[in-house]
Amino acid sequence: MSSDVTRPGLAALSVLGGMASLGLTDNFVPYISERGSLWQFHMVRGVMALVLLALIAMLIGGRLRSKRIWAVLGRSLFQAGSMLIYFGCLSVMPIGVVVAGLFTSPLFVVMISVLVQGKTVGPIRWAAVVLGFLGAVLVIRPDPAALDLVAFLPVIAGLLYAIGAVATRSWCEGESTLTLTAGFFGMLAVFGALGVLLVSAEAPIGHAGFALRTWGPLDASMMFWIIVQAVGSLIGIALIFRGYQLGEASQVAVFEYSLLVFASFWAFVLWGQIVEPMAFAGMALIACAGAVIAMRSSTPVPLRAPKIPT
Known part of the structure; x- marks a missing residue:
């Protein structure tokens, strides 16, 4: 941060505002995915x-x-891949389930730190990892008799995001916020262009065809919702960055889990989606686990807007 003086109240409000914006705009994706x-x-x-x-x-x-283009491209590959899965899942799964899967990212960060980077993690954080994955199981509720691998895609998005978050710290030291943000959106644009050129499956009508459709109508209505989603996302991310400038990272990261509440609230208002009690309990466990990891880590990695060196 640019100052030694922190403003925890303003930091919390800023992050809450950012998460409220993301929770609302992510619920607009079904308007896009239908056609x-x-x-x-x-x-x-x-x-x-x-x-x-x-x-x-x-x-x-x-x-x-960029200063090290291959480092930025590698980091962008993982985080863009995570968001590709995330937005794809929003068209066919309840947003609360998808967000909960993404929020397993801090659990994977701990595991990567230990297994790949050789760092030492205490029993409290290991217990938080176990608690968080238990919460993920409650949210997904896999049925061994009818195993649907699609249900695990949000967790895979969380894993890819965790790898990208670790790469942000390990590979991209000294890169600017603009550089990393451009790399992220540029990689998503490349993924999109490749999909337009290569996807050739017969797409069903409606939301189920979102990931299988090569191209849809780019009329005024579609452009409106894409622009609204893009602007809302940028506003949300800007507010989150501001929160990390105003407060301590370990304290600010806890408020990011409010996205579970905002996303589920707007899903109910806009689409009538109701979070079942067991799934709600799983979300609570994931949020508690992530909060513990954030408070016990010296440099917690926030979701959707990692704290990038400037």
Whole structure:
């Protein structure tokens, strides 16, 4: 942070505002997925974001060029892959389940730190990992008699996000926020373009065809919802970054779990989705586990907007 003085109250409000924005705008994805294409959405939104970032760089004198391009590309590959799965799941699964899967990311960060980086983790954080994965099982509730691997995709998104978060610290030291953000949206745009060119499956009508559709109508209504989703996401992420500038990371990270509440609330208001008691209990366990890990870690990694060196 730029100052030794922290403002925990304002930091909390900023992160809560950011999560409220993300929880609302992520619920707009079904408006896009009913007729549009996952690949089209990421390609168009990615190009929009790159143009906006280029304008911001010109206005503030920043730079988009990376110092270590392969490090930025590697980090972007994992985090963009995570968001590709995340948004794909939003079209066919309740948003609370998808968000809960993404929020297993801190649990994977702990495991990667131990198994790959050789760091030491105490029993409290290991207990939090076990608690969090128990919560994930309660949310997913896999049926051994009819195992549906699609149910595990949000957790895979959490794993990919965790790898990208570790890469942010380990590979991308000294890279600017603009550079990493541009790399992220640029990779999503590339994924989208590849999907448009390569996906050729027969897509069913409606939300189920979101990931299988090559291209959808890019009319005024579709552009409106893509722009609203993109602007809302940028506002949310900006508020989260501001929160991390105003408060201590270990304390601010806890408030990110409010996304579970905001996303589920707007899902109920807009789509009538109701969180079942067992799934709600699983979300609570995941949130508690993540909060414990954040408070016990010296450099907790927030979701959706990791604290990037500037």
